[in-house]
Amino acid sequence: MAVDYLVIVVYLAGMLAMGWWGMRRAKSKSEFLVAGRRLGPAMYSGTMAAIVLGGASTIGGVGLGYQYGLSGAWMVFTIGLGLLALSVFFSARIARLKVYTVSEMLDLRYGGRAGVISGLVMWAYTLMLAVTSTIAYATIFDVLFDMNRTLAIVLGGSIVVAYSTLGGMWSITLTDMVQFVVKTIGVLLLLLPVAVVKAGGFSEMKAQLPTEYFDPLGIGGETIFTYVLIYTFGMLIGQDIWQRVFTARSDRTARWGGTVAGTYCLAYAVAGAVIGTAAKVLYPNLASADDAFATIVKDELPMGVRGLVLAAALAAVMSTSSGALIACATVANNDIWARLRGIVRTEGEQHDEVKGNRAFILLMGLAVIATAIALNDVVQALTVAYNLLVGGLLVPILGGLLWKRGTAQGALASVAVGGLAVIGLMAAYGILANEPVYYGLLASLAAYVAVSLATRPTDAAVLAAWRERLAGRAPEPGTSSETVSGQVPAAQ
Numbered sequence: 001m002a003v004d005y006l007v008i009v010v011y012l013a014g015m016l017a018m019g020w021w022g023m024r025r026a027k028s029k030s031e032f033l034v035a036g037r038r039l040g041p042a043m044y045s046g047t048m049a050a051i052v053l054g055g056a057s058t059i060g061g062v063g064l065g066y067q068y069g070l071s072g073a074w075m076v077f078t079i080g081l082g083l084l085a086l087s088v089f090f091s092a093r094i095a096r097l098k099v100y101t102v103s104e105m106l107d108l109r110y111g112g113r114a115g116v117i118s119g120l121v122m123w124a125y126t127l128m129l130a131v132t133s134t135i136a137y138a139t140i141f142d143v144l145f146d147m148n149r150t151l152a153i154v155l156g157g158s159i160v161v162a163y164s165t166l167g168g169m170w171s172i173t174l175t176d177m178v179q180f181v182v183k184t185i186g187v188l189l190l191l192l193p194v195a196v197v198k199a200g201g202f203s204e205m206k207a208q209l210p211t212e213y214f215d216p217l218g219i220g221g222e223t224i225f226t227y228v229l230i231y232t233f234g235m236l237i238g239q240d241i242w243q244r245v246f247t248a249r250s251d252r253t254a255r256w257g258g259t260v261a262g263t264y265c266l267a268y269a270v271a272g273a274v275i276g277t278a279a280k281v282l283y284p285n286l287a288s289a290d291d292a293f294a295t296i297v298k299d300e301l302p303m304g305v306r307g308l309v310l311a312a313a314l315a316a317v318m319s320t321s322s323g324a325l326i327a328c329a330t331v332a333n334n335d336i337w338a339r340l341r342g343i344v345r346t347e348g349e350q351h352d353e354v355k356g357n358r359a360f361i362l363l364m365g366l367a368v369i370a371t372a373i374a375l376n377d378v379v380q381a382l383t384v385a386y387n388l389l390v391g392g393l394l395v396p397i398l399g400g401l402l403w404k405r406g407t408a409q410g411a412l413a414s415v416a417v418g419g420l421a422v423i424g425l426m427a428a429y430g431i432l433a434n435e436p437v438y439y440g441l442l443a444s445l446a447a448y449v450a451v452s453l454a455t456r457p458t459d460a461a462v463l464a465a466w467r468e469r470l471a472g473r474a475p476e477p478g479t480s481s482e483t484v485s486g487q488v489p490a491a492q
Contacts, residue, residue, distance in 0.1 A: 004307030005145075011182070011311045015163050015318065018174045022167020029353040032168035033100050033330055034246040043177055044257035047319075048244050049264045050176035050183070052079055052235065054320025055136035056382075058187065058313050059293045061269065065276020066292035069213025073273035078227040080265030082235025087258025090401060092251035094242060096472035102239050102397065103335040108469055109400035110408035111462045117415055119335030121392045122239045126328035127368065128385035129240065133321035134160070134372040140294075140314050153372045156317070161365030164322045165358055169247060172322045179315035183268075186312025190305055191297065192271045198300050199278035208281045226434045229441065230386045237397045238389065240320075240327040251472070325368060329360040380431045391422035391440030395448045403452075404463065410452030418444025 026032040039047070057076045064072030086094075099105050103119040137156030141147045147155070163171045199205050205213075212218045235241055248254035279292040282300070286292060297309050333356060375381060395418065396411035422440035429435045 003303045004310065007304065007307030008311055008314070011314070012159055014178065015159055015175050018178070019163025019166040019171040022163070022169075022171025022174060024167075025170045026168045026354060029100075029357065031170060032354045032357055033326070034243065035169040035173050037095075037098070037247060038249045039173065039247045039253065039257075040249060041253050041257040041260070043173065044244075044248050044253050045260040045264070046180035047173050047176040047247070048083070048241075048258055048261040049268075050180040050315070050319035051240060051244055051323035052083055052261070052265060052320075053183065053268055053316055054133055055313070055317035056132070056320075057265075057268065058183070058272065058316040059136065059290060061272030062276040062279065062293040062296075063289040063291075064219070065273035066280050066286070067276070067289040068219045068273075069209065069215070069277050069280070070270075070273050071216055071219035072276055073269040074219055074224050075227050075231065076269035076272060077266060078224075078231040079235060080262050080269060081228070082232035082262075083241075083258060083265055084262035085232065086236050086241065086245070087255055087262055090236065091245050091248070091254035091258050093401065093470050094245045095248045095251045095254040097469050098246075098472075100243070100246065101331055101335050102237065102242050102393070103331070105242075106396060106400060106411060109458075109462075109466050110396075110406070110411050111459060116336060116339050117412065118393060118396070119331050119339070121388055121415065121419060123328060123331045123336060125385040125389040126239055126324050126331060127364070127371070128381050129238075130321055130324035130328055130364075130368045131371045131375060132382045133317050133324060134368055135375065136317040136321075137314075140310060140317065150373050154369060156314075157321075157365065157369040157372065160318055160321050160325065161362065161369070164325050165361045165365065168354075168357065168361070169243070169326060172326060173247065175322065176319045179319045182308070182315045183312045186309040186315075187275075188268070188271050191301070191309050191312075192275055194300060194305075195275045195278035195282075195296055198296075199281040205277055205281050209277065213277060213280070222434065226437070229437050230390055233390050233394050234386055237393050238327075239331055240323045243327050243330065244323070321368075325365055326361060328368070329357060329364040332364060333357055333360040383431055384426065387422045387426065387437045387440065388419055390437055391444055392419035394418075394441065395444040399448055399452075405452055405457060406448065407452045407455045407458050409455040410448045410450075413451040414444045414448035417447035 028036075030036050053076070057079065061072065061076045064075055066072070094105070097105055097108065099108065101119070102122055103116075106118050134153055134157045137152050141152035141156060145152075163175060167174075196202065196205075200208075217224070245254050245258070248257065275296065276289075276292050279286075279296045283292070283295055286295060293313065297306055297313075301309055337360075392415045396406070396414045399406040399414070400411065418440050421443040422436045425436035425439055426433070
C-alpha cells in the first residue's frame with residue numbers, strides 16, 4: 001500500500017497548498033465568500049459538480065447499486081435533476097441578485113422580515129450536511145490506514161477546515177476543481193470499467209443476478225418520489241448550492257455551466273449504480289451495502305490506481321464538506337449573528353469582514369468536528385436536516401421567485417407551519433418515514449397561500465426594488481453604485 005499512501009499524502013498536501021494560495025486572493029468579502037463572482041463556465045461547472053457529488057453520492061451511490069441494482073442510481077439521479085432544474089429555470093435570476101445568502105434573498109423579496117428564522121433553518125441544514133460529510137472520512141481513512149474513527153474525523157476535518165479558513169471560496173473553488181478531475185478519473189475512467197470487466201461484463205452480471213437488478217424502477221416508485229421531494233427540491237434552495245451560483249461571472253455562465261454539471265451528475269449516478277451491481281456479483285454477501293465501494297477498490301484495483309480511486313472518494317467527501325462548511329459559516333455570521341447584533345455593514349467594513357467570516361469558518365469547523373465525533377446515526381441527522389429544509393423553506397423561496405402576491409407574513413407562516421409540521425410528523429411516524437416531508441410540504445404551501453391572500457400585498461417599493469435586482473440593474477448590497485460600475489468590466 002506504500003504507493004497508495006503516497007498518492008493520498010500528496011493529494012492532501014496539495015489541498016493545504018491551495019488553501020494557502022487562496023488566502024492571497026481573498027482580500028474582500030466578495031472574494032472570500034463567492035470568489036469575487038468571477039468564475040467562468042469551465043471552473044463553475046467543475047466546482048458545482050464537485051459540491052453536489054459528495055460521499056453519499058459516491059460511497060452511498062455504489063451501496064445503493066449493490067442493494068438494488070441499476071435503480072440504485074435514482075438518489076444521485078434526482079440530485080442531477082435538481083441541479084438541471086435550478087440551472088435552467090432559476091440560476092440566472094439568482095446570480096443577478098448579487099446577494100450572499102438565501103435569507104438575504106428572502107429579505108429583498110419580502111421586505112426584511114424573514115431573515116433570522118430562515119437563517120436558523122438553513123444553518124441547521126448546512127451544519128448537518130457538513131457533519132455527515134466529515135463522518136465519511138472515517139470510512140475512507142479506515143480503509144487506508146486502519147485508523148481510529150475519532151482520529152480519522154479529526155485528521156480529515158482539520159484539513160478541510162484549514163484550507164477553507166485560509167482562503168474561503170477561492171481555496172474551495174480551486175480544491176473542488178482538482179477534486180472534480182480526480183473523481184472523474186478515479187470513478188468514471190478507472191473504477192467503472194475495471195468493475196464491469198472483473199464481474200465478467202454485463203452479460204455475466206445479468207446471468208448472476210435477479211432480473212429486478214436491471215429494472216430501472218426496481219427501487220420502488222414511492223422511494224423515487226421521496227428522492228425527488230428531498231434531493232431535487234433540496235438542490236433548488238440549499239445555501240451550499242446557491243453560494244456556488246453566486247460565484248458565476250454572469251447569468252449565462254450560471255445557466256449553461258450548471259446544465260453541464262447537472263448532466264455530469266446523471267452520468268455519475270449511472271456509473272455508481274453499475275459499480276455497485278458489479279460488486280454484488282463479486283461479493284454477494286457483504287455485511288453492509290456501504291462497504292461495496294471500499295471492498296471493490298481494495299481487492300480489485302492495482303496499487304497506485306487504488307490510491308487514486310480512494311483519493312477520488314476522499315475528494316467527493318471533501319468537496320461537499322468544504323462547501324457545506326463555508327455555507328454554514330456564512331449563514332451563521334451574516335444571517336444570524338450580524339442580525340441579532342443589529343450590525344449594518346458598509347463598503348468600508350468589507351475588508352474587516354474577511355476576518356470575521358474566516359473566524360466563523362474556524363468556529364463552525366470545530367463545531368462540525370466535535371458533532372461528528374459525538375454523533376452515531378448520521379442518516380437520521382441528515383434526514384432531519386433535509387426534511388426541515390424542504391418542509392420549511394421550499395415554498396417561501398420558490399413562492400418569492402414565482403408569485404408576486406406572496407407576502408412576508410405568508411413566508412413566515414410557511415416556515416413556521418412547515419417546520420413544526422415536519423418535526424411533529426417525524427415524532428409521530430419516525431424520522432426516516434416519508435410522511436413528514438409529504439405533509440409538511442403541503443402544510444407549508446397551505447399556510448403560505450392562505451396567509452398571503454389574507455394579508456396586505458407586499459409594498460410596491462419593495463417589489464420594485466426586487467424587480468430591479470432580478471433584472472441585474474441594482475448595486476450589490478454593501479457597495480456604492482460607483483464601486484459596482486467599476487467592477488463590471490472585471491466581472492465580465
